[in-house]
Structures are given as structure tokens and as C-alpha cells.
Amino acid sequence: MLPFARVAIIGMGLIGSSLARAIREAMPTVAINAHDASAEVRARVAELGLADDVADNAGTAVMDADLVILCVPVGAMAAVAADIAADLAPDTVVSDVGSVKESVARVLGTALPGVHVIPAHPVAGTEKSGPDAGFASLFKGRWCIITPPPRADAVMVERLSEFWRRLGARVDLMDAPHHDRVLAVTSHLPHLIAYSIVGTASDLEEVTKSEVIKYSAGGFRDFTRIAASDPVMWRDVFLNNREAVLELLGRFTEDLVALQRAIRWGDGEALESLFTRTRAIRRSIIDEGQDTDKPDFGRDHPDAD
Amino acid sequence: MLPFARVAIIGMGLIGSSLARAIREAMPTVAINAHDASAEVRARVAELGLADDVADNAGTAVMDADLVILCVPVGAMAAVAADIAADLAPDTVVSDVGSVKESVARVLGTALPGVHVIPAHPVAGTEKSGPDAGFASLFKGRWCIITPPPRADAVMVERLSEFWRRLGARVDLMDAPHHDRVLAVTSHLPHLIAYSIVGTASDLEEVTKSEVIKYSAGGFRDFTRIAASDPVMWRDVFLNNREAVLELLGRFTEDLVALQRAIRWGDGEALESLFTRTRAIRRSIIDEGQDTDKPDFGRDHPDAD
Numbered sequence: 334m335l336p337f338a339r340v341a342i343i344g345m346g347l348i349g350s351s352l353a354r355a356i357r358e359a360m361p362t363v364a365i366n367a368h369d370a371s372a373e374v375r376a377r378v379a380e381l382g383l384a385d386d387v388a389d390n391a392g393t394a395v396m397d398a399d400l401v402i403l404c405v406p407v408g409a410m411a412a413v414a415a416d417i418a419a420d421l422a423p424d425t426v427v428s429d430v431g432s433v434k435e436s437v438a439r440v441l442g443t444a445l446p447g448v449h450v451i452p453a454h455p456v457a458g459t460e461k462s463g464p465d466a467g468f469a470s471l472f473k474g475r476w477c478i479i480t481p482p483p484r485a486d487a488v489m490v491e492r493l494s495e496f497w498r499r500l501g502a503r504v505d506l507m508d509a510p511h512h513d514r515v516l517a518v519t520s521h522l523p524h525l526i527a528y529s530i531v532g533t534a535s536d537l538e539e540v541t542k543s544e545v546i547k548y549s550a551g552g553f554r555d556f557t558r559i560a561a562s563d564p565v566m567w568r569d570v571f572l573n574n575r576e577a578v579l580e581l582l583g584r585f586t587e588d589l590v591a592l593q594r595a596i597r598w599g600d601g602e603a604l605e606s607l608f609t610r611t612r613a614i615r616r617s618i619i620d621e622g623q624d625t626d627k628p629d630f631g632r633d634h635p636d637a638d
Numbered sequence: 639m640l641p642f643a644r645v646a647i648i649g650m651g652l653i654g655s656s657l658a659r660a661i662r663e664a665m666p667t668v669a670i671n672a673h674d675a676s677a678e679v680r681a682r683v684a685e686l687g688l689a690d691d692v693a694d695n696a697g698t699a700v701m702d703a704d705l706v707i708l709c710v711p712v713g714a715m716a717a718v719a720a721d722i723a724a725d726l727a728p729d730t731v732v733s734d735v736g737s738v739k740e741s742v743a744r745v746l747g748t749a750l751p752g753v754h755v756i757p758a759h760p761v762a763g764t765e766k767s768g769p770d771a772g773f774a775s776l777f778k779g780r781w782c783i784i785t786p787p788p789r790a791d792a793v794m795v796e797r798l799s800e801f802w803r804r805l806g807a808r809v810d811l812m813d814a815p816h817h818d819r820v821l822a823v824t825s826h827l828p829h830l831i832a833y834s835i836v837g838t839a840s841d842l843e844e845v846t847k848s849e850v851i852k853y854s855a856g857g858f859r860d861f862t863r864i865a866a867s868d869p870v871m872w873r874d875v876f877l878n879n880r881e882a883v884l885e886l887l888g889r890f891t892e893d894l895v896a897l898q899r900a901i902r903w904g905d906g907e908a909l910e911s912l913f914t915r916t917r918a919i920r921r922s923i924i925d926e927g928q929d930t931d932k933p934d935f936g937r938d939h940p941d942a943d
Contacts, residue, residue, distance in 0.1 A: 408906075432856070456853045459933035459942070460920070466933065468942040475855050505852075515849050518839050520856025525897060526831060527857070531916040533886075533893045534823050544820050546922045547810075548761045550780050551737070551825025552832070552864050554929045557920040559857055564913035571901045571909055581838075582898050586891065588838045592830060593887050596876045601713075604876055608869035611836040615765075615862040617851045624859045628764035628771065630935035637764070637773040 336492040336499070337426075341366040341398035343391050343413055345378045346563070347458060348430050349404030350467030353383040355500040358469045368394035369464075370405075377464050392420035400496065403429040403441075408569035410437055414444035421448055426489050428453045432516055432566075434480040434509040436573040442482060449489045453479045454512065455502055456520070460561040473501035474622055480509040517577035522585060524567055525578065527559035641797040641804070642731075644669040646703035648696050648718055650683045651868070652763060653735050654709030655772030658688040660805040663774045673699035674769075675710075682769050697725035705801065708734040708746075713874035715742055719749035726753055731794050733758045737821060737871075739785040739814040741878040747787060754794045758784045759817065760807055761825070765866040778806035779927055785814040822882035827890060829872055830883065832864035 340356060342349045345367050353365050367384035368391045369375050379387045388394035395401045395417045403413055410429065421427065426449045431437045434452050441450045457475040459466065477497040481490045494504045507515070534545050534553065545553065571578055595603040619626045628637045645661060647654045650672050658670050672689035673696045674680050684692045693699035700706045700722045708718055715734065726732065731754045736742045739757050746755045762780035764771065782802040786795045799809045812820070839850045839858065850858065876883055900908040924931045933942045 456856045458856075459939075461933045468939060470939055470941050476852055478853070511844075515845050515853055516856060518842065518845050519850055519853040519858040522838075523835065523857035523861055526835060526894070527860075528913055528916055529894045529897050530828065530831060530890060531919055532912050533827075533890045535915070535919060536893075537823065537889070539816075540820050540823050542919075542922075545824055546919065546926050546928065547781055548783070548820055548824040549923050549928050551761045551763075551821060552828035553824040554920075554923050555832075555860055555864060556828055557916070557923055557929070558935065559860060560913075560916040561920040562913075564910050564917070567913050568906050568910040572904055572906055575901055575904075579898065579902060582894070582901075584842070585835060585838045586894065588841075589831070589834045589887070589891065592834050593884065596880055596887075597884060599877055599880075601873050601877055605869050605873040607837050608833055608865075608867075608872050610840065611833055611862070611865040612869070614836055614840060614847070614851065615859075615866040617847075618854050618859050618862055621851050623851065623854050624862070625937045627937070628766045630863065630937045632930045632932070632935045632937075634764075634773060634775055636775050 335360055335363060336495040337363060337400040339364040339366065339398045339400075341368070341395045341401045342384070342404055343368050343394060343401065343417070344404035345369040345374050345383065345464045346404065347462050347466045348455070349402075350378065350383055350464040351469065351471040352402060352404065352430075352500075354467055354469040355472055359499045359501070366394040366398055374464055381464060383464065391416040395425070396420050397422065399425055400493070401425060401427045403427070406566045406569040407431045407433050407437055407573045408565075411440045411444060414441050418445055421445070424449065426451055426493055428493055430455055432520060432570045433573040434512045438480065438482050438509050449486055451479060451481055451485055451490055451493050452509065453477055453493065453497070454516070455497065456516075460558050462563045470501065472497070475502055476505055477502040478505050478507050478512055480507055480512050482509075513574050514577045517574060517581045521570055521574055521578050522581050524559055524562060525571065525582070526585070527556040528567070530556050531560040640665055640668060641800040642668060642705040644671065644703045644705075646671040646673070646700045646706045647689070647709055648673050648699060648706065648722070649709035650674040650679050650688065650769045651709065652767050652771045653760070654707075655683065655688055655769040656774065656776040657707060657709065657735075657805075659772055659774040660777055664804045664806070671699040671703055679769055686769060688769065696721040700730070701725050702727065704730055705798070706730060706732045708732070711871045711874040712736045712738050712742060712878045713870075716745045716749060719746050723750055726750070729754065731756055731798060733798055735760055737825060737875045738878040739817045743785065743787050743814050754791055756784060756786055756790055756795055756798050757814065758782055758798065758802070759821070760802065761821075763867075765863050767868045775806070777802070780807055781810055782807040783810050783812050783817055785812055785817050787814075818879050819882045822879060822886045826875055826879055826883050827886050829864055829867060830876065830887070831890070832861040833872070835861050836865040
């Protein structure tokens with residue numbers, strides 16, 4: 334039996350539109366209602382045939398759904414929750430895909446009393462945005478972390494888990510504060526650093542922007558991919574996971590200063606020892622199926638293995 | 639006419655073995671002598687048929703060559719130069735592929751007086767190492783920066799430029815100190831930061847290493863690729879481009895602290911403004927043919943555009 338019969342997706346960007354495509358592929362009989370705040374996006378979603386019904390407002394979209402998934406920036410959750418509160422059917426599960434879970438759980442819990450709020454986070458994405466950027470396989474082999482609030486209905490949690498598994502994801506349960514600390518490491522700090530280094534590189538006087546672009550294959554270009562991610566989504570992530578990010582940033586800066594000192598004093602042993610240690614982590618990530626082993630992520634090299 | 643008739647490659651790792659393959663493909667009549675300090679690598683090079691002659695010592699390899707390319711870590715240049723000094727034919731060009739140019743020019747200039755020393759740096763590579771990791775197309779569409787010392791022979795510089803162009807590279811001339819400042823931005827700092835963040839992530843107490851690996855698709859995994867690069871090569875880069883790297887690191891830390899402050903004070907505008915600005919740089923890198931536009935570098939997503 335399918336875990337849900339009609340899913341409402343609010344927000345049809347990269348993740349929302351990937352969800353719609355993945356549902357169509359994995360559970361073709363499930364009905365999809367979609368809404369996006371942008372009229373342009375709604376028109377494009379209709380054109381692409383991503384939903385059975387494209388609603389002009391969020392309330393209409395959720396009315397007959399038994400699962401609602403909010404795919405909007407974390408900072409927009411409160412407003413969307415207020416929009417749909419009066420229109421939710423009893424026993425509807427309200428979930429989301431935000432990169433921060435503690436603040437989202439609090440916001441949705443407050444705005445939707447008595448509703449089955451079960452926040453979730455599929456750890457997947459690309460640097461692209463908008464309904465054209467989505468694709469059905471985005472969640473395949475990736476982890477979806479569900480963070481059930483205290484006293485969440487176990488049956489509903491299992492239905493939501495089954496839903497994600499059918500889309501190809503692997504599911505983990507975690508409490509929200511721990512999720513936020515884990516993602517600060519595996520996602521938020523990497524994005525912050527990528528944004529920061531790309532900013533630094535654009536602002537130099539001695540090295541021109543054109544030189545930075547021409548010689549970016551030396552490593553810099555990798556950072557620019559992450560730093561091309563959606564600005565509003567990421568602004569909201571940092572504003573809503575402030576404590577975990579700031580704590581980790583302190584650790585990172587400390588470690589970076591230690592490296593700086595090793596370079597200044599010519600401590601080759603310290604450098605080589607760190608650089609050797611970091612290879613093992615990549616190996617494990619590949620072994621766990623979380624990245625490709627092709628050189629350079631497989632880009633641009635038709636005759637490499 | 640071919641720019642050189644017999645090329646000696648000293649060091650048959652990723653770059654040296656890619657060079658051998660690229661020469662075979664682009665200039666099949668050019669003879670290739672190869673040497674590597676490791677007997678195991680030499681045996682593998684012979685097995686793969688990458689060279690016409692695999693010499694047991696560097697001196698023998700360079701004897702009848704009109705171009706010698708040193709593909710060893712920057713810190714090994716002095717020893718190799720001493721090894722070959724007595725065996726170089728008159729008018730042989732000695733070049734290299736190191737990521738740092740000022741210190742290499744100094745070391746080679748001192749060790750090889752009267753020799754045509756013309757350092758170069760193809761800005762290309764992957765995270766893999768060793769003779770099996772090389773491939774012929776590595777330099778295609780990438781830039782090779784040649785840093786001719788003052789009073790370098792213009793004809794020899796042009797022959798070396800032509801050699802790299804025939805391998806598919808685009809050639810730029812630059813003075814060595816400027817090269818080192820440019821590469822500090824586009825390559826050295828990105829590597830240092832990647833090594834550092836991977837180190838930080840491995841040393842946390844609250845978040846386990848297994849969690850870091852499982853959820854690495856949130857962005858972290860991108861950094862692990864760069865941080866899997868050759869440890870000795872990179873140790874030498876930082877020891878030999880100390881000033882430029884330290885200066886840039888100072889700038890980077892300053893910018894990162896400003897971001898930290900924006901997060902602490904909830905300055906969403908500052909965050910969004912930086913995150914929007916950084917998108918343009920990626921666009922330019924793609925337009926200049928220095929990276930793929932496929933989402934996620936094209937990895938893992940058979941049904942994405």
C-alpha cells in the first residue's frame with residue numbers, strides 16, 4: 334500500500350520539483366498538488382506537467398492532501414504554515430526539506446498545533462535552482478534524515494519514512510539538535526567557507542578577476558560550484574543554525590591558524606601528516622556510495638578511467 | 639616541424655605519465671625517455687609502454703634529450719637537477735611542471751648554470767596519483783603558464799610554448815612572482831582550506847566520523863576530493879610559496895571573521911549580498927571553458943541535464 338495518496342508540495346524549486354518528478358516515477362498513482370509563491374514558477378510547473386493540480390495559493394494546494402511537504406527556504410516556513418493552517422485535513426502529515434531542523438520544528442509546531450508535524454531533510458541537492466533544475470533521481474542513494482518531535486505519532490513517522498524510501502532515499506531518524514550539529518559540519522560550514530573564499534578571490538588587487546577565472550582549474554573552481562547555490566536558502570540556513578555554525582567556525586579557524594603557523598615555521602612534517610590523514614576520509618565516502626571515484630568527479634576527461 | 643625530437647620526463651606520477659600519454663597521442667614520432675625514483679613506478683611505466691626508454695637513473699634519461707621536464711614535487715627539484723647536471727646535452731631545454739615557480743627557477747638556475755632553464759606550470763590535475771592515474775587529455779583546454787627567467791632564449795621559450803600548445807594546452811607567459819601570487823589564489827589556498835576543513839571534521843567529538851561520511855553529500859564531499867591530493871607534492875607547495883600563501887590566508891581569515899560576525903548579529907542582508915555576488919564568478923568560469931555546467935559536476939545524476 335502506498336504511504337500517501339495525495340501529496341501537496343509547497344515551493345517548486347530544485348528540491349520541490351525533484352520531489353514531484355521522483356513521486357511520478359516511483360509512485361505514479363499518487364496525486365500531486367503543487368504551489369509556488371512565484372506566478373512564473375507556477376506557470377512553468379504547469380507547462381512541465383509536474384503536478385496534477387497547480388494551485389494559486391498554498392491553502393488550496395493542501396486542502397485534500399494527506400502529506401504536505403514544505404520546500405521553501407527555512408525563513409519562509411512560518412509564513413507558509415500560517416497560510417495553510419486553516420486548510421489542513423485532519424491527520425494530514427506536514428513535513429519539510431529544510432537544512433535546519435530545530436528552528437523549523439519550533440516554528441511549525443507553534444503555527445500548526447494539533448497537526449502531525451514531522452520535519453525531514455533529504456541530504457541531496459545541486460548548485461542549480463528552480464523547477465527546471467530538478468530531476469527524479471536526486472534522492473537515490475542519499476540519506477533523508479527525519480527528526481520526529483517528542484510524542485510524534487509512530488505510525489505517521491513510519492509512513493513518512495516509507496515515502497522517502499520509495500523515492501530511493503535511505504532513512505535515518507535523529508533528534509533535531511543533533512541533526513543541526515551534524516549538518517553544520519557536512520553542509521553548512523563547507524558552504525560558508527566556499528562562499529567566503531570565492532568572495533576573497535574576487536576582491537584582490539594584485540590578481541585580476543580574469544586571472545582567477547582562467548586558472549581556476551587549479552582547485553578554486555570546485556568551490557565556485559557550492560558558492561553558486563541559492564542565496565536566500567543559504568542566508569536562512571545560517572540565520573537559523575547560528576549556534577552550531579559559530580561553534581564549528583571557531584574550531585575551523587583554530588585549526589587553520591595552526592596550519593598557518595606550520596607554514597610560517599616550515600614544519601613540513603605537520604603539513605604532510607595532516608595531508609596524509611585526510612585521504613582516508615575520501616576513501617570512506619566513496620566506499621559508502623556517497624561520491625563517485627572518477628577523477629575530478631568524472632568531469633571533462635573522456636579518456637580517464 | 640616538431641618543437642622537440644626527444645623528451646625526457648623525470649617523475650612518472652599523474653602529471654609525468656599524462657605528459658607521456660599526451661605526447662604519444664599528439665606527436666607520435668617524438669621519442670620519450672622516462673625515469674622515476676621508484677623502481678616500482680619504473681616497472682609499471684615499462685609495463686604500460688609509456689616510454690621508449692625507461693632509465694634507472696635520471697642522468698641516463700636526459701643524455702640524448704632536447705627537452706627535459708621535471709615532474710617531481712617542488713622540494714625534490716634541487717636533487718634531481720644535481721643528478722642530471724653533468725649529463726645534459728648543449729642546448730637542451732630544462733623545464734618542469736611545479737605549482738610554484740619562483741623557488742623552482744632559483745633552484746634550477748643555481749644547479750644548472752648555462753642551461754636553458756624555462757620553468758612552466760600546466761594548471762591541470764586530479765586528486766589521483768601515480769602512473770596509472772594519468773591520461774592523455776589532461777591538459778586539453780587548460781592553461782599552461784610559462785615563466786621565462788630574465789634573459790631566457792626567446793626561441794627556446796617559443797619552442798616550449800609550441801610543445802604545450804600541441805598537447806592541447808593554452809599558453810600564457812608570466813613572471814614567476816606573479817604566477818606564485820595568482821596560483822596562491824586559484825590553487826594553493828583552496829587546497830589548504832580543503833585539507834583544513836577535512837581535518838576539522840575528523841576531529842569532532844559530538845559528531846562521529848561515520849556521520850560525517852554518511853551525510854557528506856550536503857557539500858563536504860567536494861572538499862574531500864581536493865584533500866585527497868598528493869601529500870608530499872602539497873607539503874612542498876606550501877613550504878615553497880610561503881609568503882604569498884600566508885598573505886592570502888590573512889585576507890581570507892579576515893573575510894571569514896566578517897561573515898562570522900554577520901551570522902552572530904543576524905545580518906541577513908550582508909549574507910545574501912555576498913552569496914548573490916559569488917554566483918557570477920562561477921558563470922564566468924563556465925563561459926571560459928574552465929568547468930562543466932552540468933549540475934554537481936555531472937556526477938551521479940543520469941537523468942539530470
